[in-house]
Amino acid sequence: MTDALGGHAEVIVIGGGIMGLATAFNLAKLGQKNIVVVEKSYLCSGASGRNGGGVRAQWSSETNVRLMKESVALCSEFATQMRINVWFRQGGYLFVARNDARAKDLEKSVELHKAHGLRTRMLDAKQAKEVVPELDASRIVAASYNPDDGVVFPWPFVWGYARACAELGVAIHTLTEVRELLTEGTRVTGVVTSRGTLKAPLVINATGAWSPEIARMVDVTLPNHPHRHEICSTEPLKPFLRPLVADLSNGLYFSQSMRGEIVGGIANDHVPDGLNQESSPLFLQLYAQALTETMPILGSVRVLRQWAGAYDITPDGSPIVGFIDEIEGFYQICGFMGHGFMMAPIMGKLVAEHLLGKSTDPIFEHWNLRRFREGKLVPETMILG
Amino acid sequence: MSDKIMACRCEDVTVHEIEEAIARGHRDLESVKRYTGLGTGWCQGKQCARLCAALLVEKGGEPPSSPITPRPPYRPVSLAHLAQLSLQKERGG
Numbered sequence: 225m226t227d228a229l230g231g232h233a234e235v236i237v238i239g240g241g242i243m244g245l246a247t248a249f250n251l252a253k254l255g256q257k258n259i260v261v262v263e264k265s266y267l268c269s270g271a272s273g274r275n276g277g278g279v280r281a282q283w284s285s286e287t288n289v290r291l292m293k294e295s296v297a298l299c300s301e302f303a304t305q306m307r308i309n310v311w312f313r314q315g316g317y318l319f320v321a322r323n324d325a326r327a328k329d330l331e332k333s334v335e336l337h338k339a340h341g342l343r344t345r346m347l348d349a350k351q352a353k354e355v356v357p358e359l360d361a362s363r364i365v366a367a368s369y370n371p372d373d374g375v376v377f378p379w380p381f382v383w384g385y386a387r388a389c390a391e392l393g394v395a396i397h398t399l400t401e402v403r404e405l406l407t408e409g410t411r412v413t414g415v416v417t418s419r420g421t422l423k424a425p426l427v428i429n430a431t432g433a434w435s436p437e438i439a440r441m442v443d444v445t446l447p448n449h450p451h452r453h454e455i456c457s458t459e460p461l462k463p464f465l466r467p468l469v470a471d472l473s474n475g476l477y478f479s480q481s482m483r484g485e486i487v488g489g490i491a492n493d494h495v496p497d498g499l500n501q502e503s504s505p506l507f508l509q510l511y512a513q514a515l516t517e518t519m520p521i522l523g524s525v526r527v528l529r530q531w532a533g534a535y536d537i538t539p540d541g542s543p544i545v546g547f548i549d550e551i552e553g554f555y556q557i558c559g560f561m562g563h564g565f566m567m568a569p570i571m572g573k574l575v576a577e578h579l580l581g582k583s584t585d586p587i588f589e590h591w592n593l594r595r596f597r598e599g600k601l602v603p604e605t606m607i608l609g
Numbered sequence: 610m611s612d613k614i615m616a617c618r619c620e621d622v623t624v625h626e627i628e629e630a631i632a633r634g635h636r637d638l639e640s641v642k643r644y645t646g647l648g649t650g651w652c653q654g655k656q657c658a659r660l661c662a663a664l665l666v667e668k669g670g671e672p673p674s675s676p677i678t679p680r681p682p683y684r685p686v687s688l689a690h691l692a693q694l695s696l697q698k699e700r701g702g
Contacts, residue, residue, distance in 0.1 A: 527688060
């Protein structure tokens with residue numbers, strides 16, 4: 225891929241991850257022409273190819289519950305619409321609480337979920353054990369369970385969007401690195417890439433953990449920062465584990481993929497901030513200790529592979545979405561706290577509508593970068609890892 | 610015929626599936642891996658990566674400068690064994 229790039233586009237999307245591709249796809253579907261996606265590596269190389277594939281509507285903030293309810297619905301239609309098997313399995317999410325304070329938090333969220341028509345309910349330890357008989361229930365006091373949450377296999381999800389983009393005429397250039405953003409006065413006018421210069425009046429920064437680096441090219445300081453998150457998968461087992469199990473106290477989560485593997489991760493506070501996609505033995509230790517305490521039966525199961533990806537962390541746990549006030553034509557869709565994958569189906573749709581003047585969703589006010597300047601933060605607490 | 614030839618025995622990826630991935634525009638080994646799932650099973654690509662790389666080049670893909678990124682552990686290790694590690698004092702929780 226060394227042929228030169230040049231010319232004019234209407235829209236340039238930086239980042240060929242799920243968020244950039246979902247946005248490009250929805251823009252094209254709404255009739256937007258001449259969209260170019262530039263990706264510095266291969267598709268699935270970043271967080272979109274490295275996450276656990278969890279898709280849930282159980283959140284603590286009204287906005288996330290509302291949006292993720294729609295995103296889960298979009299996931300269940302994805303395979304037929306995109307004609308690709310994404311291994312979607314709705315086995316639910318089981319959030320376990322190990323003390324009364326945590327149980328109270330979950331109860332509060334469950335009330336919110338019910339108000340939004342979700343089937344989430346509180347379970348006591350015995351009921352949780354009915355959902356996952358292998359759990360060591362002596363360690364938990366309660367759990368919240370939504371049977372409609374689920375997991376997907378991330379890779380085909382990315383390919384599905386990429387193929388649909390290509391069919392709608394979106395140009396996707398991989399191995400094409402953005403080195404400079406072009407501006408005239410206070411307006412963005414294009415990008416200089418490793419393969420040439422592309423001009424466009426609208427540039428979308430969908431680079432996740434890499435987004436502060438891109439924004440810095442036009443002297444915009446984004447408050448988000450990258451943080452390594454590790455994950456691993458085991459040998460495949462006969463299907464036995466229905467929900468994804470999550471523990472907010474230590475960030476442990478694990479599920480059984482449609483391929484049979486136990487896929488999971490855990491928070492690791494010992495990791496310094498920064499872009500780092502290397503894996504560590506300490507992660508395996510922390511994960512194995514927490515997992516075998518929660519599910520002792522898994523002790524004999526072997527880990528096959530571990531890897532790492534970059535979470536894109538914001539100070540208040542909510543994303544950064546919308547135009548930057550200072551630079552006309554420069555749009556951000558980043559800061560998704562390691563949950564961008566599951567939010568991409570709905571965010572791609574809403575952002576495309578917003579860009580074409582067809583959405584007045586309040587997120588475009590609440591999640592704009594300017595909230596940090598105005599001190600109007602939007603907290604979300606059900607973050608895993 | 611190529612739909613009967615296994616390239617990645619762990620993940621049941623056939624030569625035909627790799628040819629199809631290349632025909633769909635996946636020109637490098639990392640992309641073909643992520644499209645077909647080759648090399649993500651029991652042997653982690655130790656048996657199939659070479660064959661797949663050769664096929665890729667034969668079909669006009671990019672010659673890989675290195676094998677697919679090797680993922681630890683080198684051999685499968687049980688969770689019970691990993692839980693015995695003491696690299697860092699276990700955190701309370």
